[in-house]
Amino acid sequence: MTENILTQVSQEESPVIQQHTQEDSIDYNSKINLNIRGKRFTITRDELMSLPESILLCLFPNGVFLDAHGQVITSLTEEDVVYVNFCPETFEYIINTFNEAQHDLHESAPLSPQSSGHKIFQDNSANVLQNKPAIIVLREDLDFYVIPPVAGLTADQIRQLKVSVAHEITSNKHIFSGLGYDTNILSPQEQKLGPAEQHLFDMLCSSGFDPRGSWGTRNSEPSRCMVSSLSLVRLKTHNQHSPPDSPSLKPVESNASSASRSRSRWATLASGATRAASRSLSRSSKHQDVNHSKLLLFWRKPARKCWWSSQTVHINLKDIIKGKDSFDIKVHIRRVWTLELSIVGVQ
Known part of the structure; x- marks a missing residue:
């Protein structure tokens, strides 16, 4: 194998994406009817366009919508049915996963009309990954x-x-x-x-x-x-993930005359363990x-x-x-x- 297991490639944007992003009057809430190897799905334009590029290219390798006869649908309406040669179980898995993430996003921070999904998020990368499901x-x-x-x-x-x-x-x-x-x-x-x-x-x-x-x-x-x-x-x-609980190290109850010294040693160990857990968490975060x-x-x-x-x-x-x-x-x-x-x- 070569040394780099993954080689980044520069891809042209999917023609499907270009077709719709260049139209100012596009209705992203409109429905798209899909026939995926005989199984029917209904999805909005917004949901479809929010899928990753690698998945869109699998769904539409030629970058166009096709009808039952393999002809290009030039003006898609909600009455049209788009035929896709893709595994329906895989598509259902994709939709369920992204719908769940979208639900978590709205539960944590509901989007305002001004911050719709079609606006580019102006924030640094660290905040993007902390504030948005990835x-x-x-x-x-x-x-x-x-x-x-x-x-x-x-x-x-x-x-x-x-x-x-x-x-x-x-x-x-x-x-x-x-x-x-x-x-x-x-x-x-x-x-x-x-x-x-x-x-x-x-x-x-x-x-x-x-x-x-x-x-x-x-x-x-x-x-x-x-x-x-x-x-x-x-x-x-x-x-x-919340920080790990500090080790619950309590003095051992004992009737021995060295009980006070034991408590002191346990307290020292507990303090040291807490500092070690903090350092471990810091290294994990970095x-x-x-x-x-x-x-x-x-x-x-x-x-x-x-x-x-x-x-x-x-x-x-x-x-x-x-x-x-x-x-x-x-x-x-x-x-x-x-x-x-x-x-x-x-x-």
Whole structure:
């Protein structure tokens, strides 16, 4: 792997975003009807435009709205239905996560009409992350290539083989396994990751990810040798966690003649423990600030990293190839990770 696990890329803005931000008379409360692989959703323009750029580009890769016949909808109305080739379960996960963050934002500090989501928030970055809910968007697009174990397979047998491989890959839902994280090793300190992978792992886990966490959604794409995964994690901030309680160190009740000296020693220990807890909290806050500064580099600027790996997948072939029970299939994997930070309430 290269040293930098994530390489920031400069992207052109989505044409969908450009189309609407250039129109002064746009009604952001108008409804948009979506048909996502047969499942209907209704969303407002405001909700749609507030989604991260990396997600918008997945929903509308060409930057336009398409009808049932694949034709561009030039003038969208509330009667039109936009057809989207995207996983409906993943879209529902996205909407629920951002609606929850939006609800928390309004509960903590209701927005005034003058501070609508379409006004750029004029504040320093530290205050933005402390005052607004932030969501870390981590997406993995995994393409896999299967080498048939025997020659002479038919097209249908190869298709079944690929479906079985996709099922085995999606069954591993651990986020960091792609970085080489071994779930059989309980302690993260015992993991042997590369320096770049370790840096990314530490940054994400210090910001809200669970070292042994699973993808929010992980699904194989229909008719493609591809698995798409997404995890949306709320950024951990100082104001989400109260300082740890001071250790409750009380003098030990004793009838011994040295009881007073014991109480004095316990009091000294309690005082020292309190100072140590304060120093630990200060170091933790500084470390968190550093991570936040790094994550701000990905605000509105998705970063991508691609790398190759291979693994052996054990597949039961008795339903695919007669006379064969199982095979160890060699699978080559190409992973693309996309990382972006989204701050709710800031446009």
